[in-house]
Amino acid sequence: MSMNQQLMAELAEQRQRQQELMDQLAAQIATAQSHKRGLRAAAASSVQQADAIDEMHRRTSARWHAFTSAAAPAQQVCSNQHGTQMIYGFQEVPKAPTFKGSTKVQKRRFMDQYEAYRRQIHLANTQRPGEQQVIQMPLSGCIDPMAIERIAFWEIGKPSHELTEEAGVLPWSSRGWPG
Known part of the structure; x- marks a missing residue:
């Protein structure tokens, strides 16, 4: 038990x-x-x-x-300069590309971007005939000054102050980049 x-x-x-x-x-x-x-x-x-x-x-x-907000007036006369009018909005004007590189691939990519920019400016100007026109940034103005010095010295062999866009000596002139 x-x-x-x-x-x-x-x-x-x-x-x-x-x-x-x-x-x-x-x-x-x-x-x-x-x-x-x-x-x-x-x-x-x-x-x-x-x-x-x-x-x-x-x-x-x-x-x-x-x-x-209320829409801003389409045209504003700038009081500082005679005859200058602001007719484009901030986002309507195409932004110019900037070249800071050194390789051929970067140069080609920049030239493609610049050509697209040129077409956008041309299109914006043709859509507004007789009105104020958007001024295109010159190609030499889109290139970093230090890149100009590098290209002039290493690729062309001249000082940068001797290069001119009009003479076709600059590598970014109408004939394109060398090489």
Whole structure:
């Protein structure tokens, strides 16, 4: 009988440990669910804050104000110079490319960009016949002065002050880059 009582006591002890483990597991599940709810709330709050920040950036950006403010007059006469009129908006005038490289690939890429710039200026001027024209940046003005010095010295073998675009000596004249 004592063996039977020992087994019954051991069984009761195991049930008690099992119940303790079940209670711990239930507490862990409750904590995990609480964390899960907290993470969902934090994610939702994060999305709302990101949307609010995007909305704030959109409303405070220059583009937003450009669309919400009254349109600026199309033509403004500059009082400093006689007969000069501002007729183009900032984004309407094409920006001239700048050459700062030295390799043939960079030169070709620059010349392609400059040709595209020339076409954009020509198109802008042909769309407004009889009005003020956009002045094209000369090719020599688009090249970094230090690049001119390098090209003149190493590729042409002359000082840069002896090179002229009109004479066709400059490598960026109408005949293109040498080589």
